[in-house]
Amino acid sequence: MDDRFKQELRATCRGEARFDEPMTRHTSFGVGGPADAFVLPGGLDDLRATCQLLASRDVPILPLGDGTNMLVSDAGWRGAVLCLTKGLRAISFQGEIGSAEAGASLSVFSRQCQRAGLTGLEWACSVPGTLGGALRGNAGAFGGETFDRLLSVEAIETRTGQTLLLKKEDLPHSYRRCDLPPGLLLLRGAFALAGGVPGEIEARMDEILSRRKATQPLYERNAGCIFKNPAGASAGLLIDRAGCKGLGVGGAVVSDLHANFVVNRGGATAADVLTLIERVRQRVRQHAGVELETEIRIIGETL
Numbered sequence: 555m556d557d558r559f560k561q562e563l564r565a566t567c568r569g570e571a572r573f574d575e576p577m578t579r580h581t582s583f584g585v586g587g588p589a590d591a592f593v594l595p596g597g598l599d600d601l602r603a604t605c606q607l608l609a610s611r612d613v614p615i616l617p618l619g620d621g622t623n624m625l626v627s628d629a630g631w632r633g634a635v636l637c638l639t640k641g642l643r644a645i646s647f648q649g650e651i652g653s654a655e656a657g658a659s660l661s662v663f664s665r666q667c668q669r670a671g672l673t674g675l676e677w678a679c680s681v682p683g684t685l686g687g688a689l690r691g692n693a694g695a696f697g698g699e700t701f702d703r704l705l706s707v708e709a710i711e712t713r714t715g716q717t718l719l720l721k722k723e724d725l726p727h728s729y730r731r732c733d734l735p736p737g738l739l740l741l742r743g744a745f746a747l748a749g750g751v752p753g754e755i756e757a758r759m760d761e762i763l764s765r766r767k768a769t770q771p772l773y774e775r776n777a778g779c780i781f782k783n784p785a786g787a788s789a790g791l792l793i794d795r796a797g798c799k800g801l802g803v804g805g806a807v808v809s810d811l812h813a814n815f816v817v818n819r820g821g822a823t824a825a826d827v828l829t830l831i832e833r834v835r836q837r838v839r840q841h842a843g844v845e846l847e848t849e850i851r852i853i854g855e856t857l
């Protein structure tokens with residue numbers, strides 16, 4: 555990116571635009587090289603203008619929420635990261651329909667549903683990240699998933715800046731997967747919730763939170779489950795049985811608490827994590843004959 559383009563980007567975006575921004579600062583793993591540009595649009599108009607400028611120069615766009623489900627390569631991202639957590643995080647309710655912008659925290663949205671006496675998103679109180687990230691990967695936990703109660707999403711076509719409304723049926727989805735058409739950035743999701751008693755909803759949330767605290771390494775840097783559960787099996791159990799707990803490469807280690815988590819014990823590189831992922835995959839293949847598929851998103855040049 556030349557200086558003239560950087561100036562143009564700064565002038566277009568009313569939010570914030572940074573350059574050569576280390577992605578270690580924006581991922582829960584604390585891993586990743588620099589993004590050429592890191593943009594925090596101040597709102598929808600700002601986002602649209604930024605997308606149009608980036609499209610006019612064919613600059614690749616990486617949408618970012620809280621970076622809790624991604625591994626960014628050590629080489630970083632050649633293009634612009636568009637992070638929605640600053641300017642697009644409004645939450646609103648109309649009767650039993652709850653809506654949130656893509657940059658809203660999923661757990662905050664879940665908590666606001668509880669306070670409004672609306673049930674259906676209790677499972678989400680313990681999942682880190684934004685609604686945009688949750689929609690993109692159909693995040694789920696404790697028997698619930700994002701698409702269960704989804705009605706529709708709003709998205710922006712990043713090449714044209716045009717916004718569109720998609721019904722749930724328009725978005726093919728399955729376990730930890732949503733087939734979003736290329737070039738679309740999610741803006742908002744609307745959910746059909748149901749009336750409930752705030753105290754009872756809160757009690758279910760407390761139970762979910764304490765189960766999570768007991769079983770996951772929440773005080774270490776990680777990106778959640780590395781692999782999807784294969785049909786009818788638990789990836790964590792397969793990894794544990796293949797003897798991978800404690801296995802490490804550089805600063806990346808398979809957690810002793812939950813075998814499907816890799817933690818960054820300090821100074822891990824993306825290459826460390828990727829090498830460890832392949833070792834675990836190979837051991838499980840040899841031990842159980844099962845091919846594990848990654849759940850985390852691997853972003854950028856892998857070198």
Ligand SMILES: Cc1cc2nc3c(=O)[nH]c(=O)nc-3n(C[C@H](O)[C@H](O)[C@H](O)COP(=O)(O)OP(=O)(O)OC[C@H]3O[C@@H](n4cnc5c(N)ncnc54)[C@H](O)[C@@H]3O)c2cc1C
Nearest residue numbers: 619620621622623683684686687688690693694695740778
């Ligand atoms: C401790 C821990 C526990 C976790 N537990 C769970 C769990 O129980 N269940 C679960 O499903 N996940 C879990 N995760 C993973 C993660 O929290 C979820 O996948 C979450 O939904 C990701 O949201 P995010 O905002 O961080 O997404 P990011 O990591 O920022 O992005 C993830 C992907 O979505 C894309 N994306 C983000 N925003 C948009 C947008 N607006 N439009 C289009 N694409 C977008 C990104 O480009 C990227 O490909 C856990 C993670 C951690 C660290």
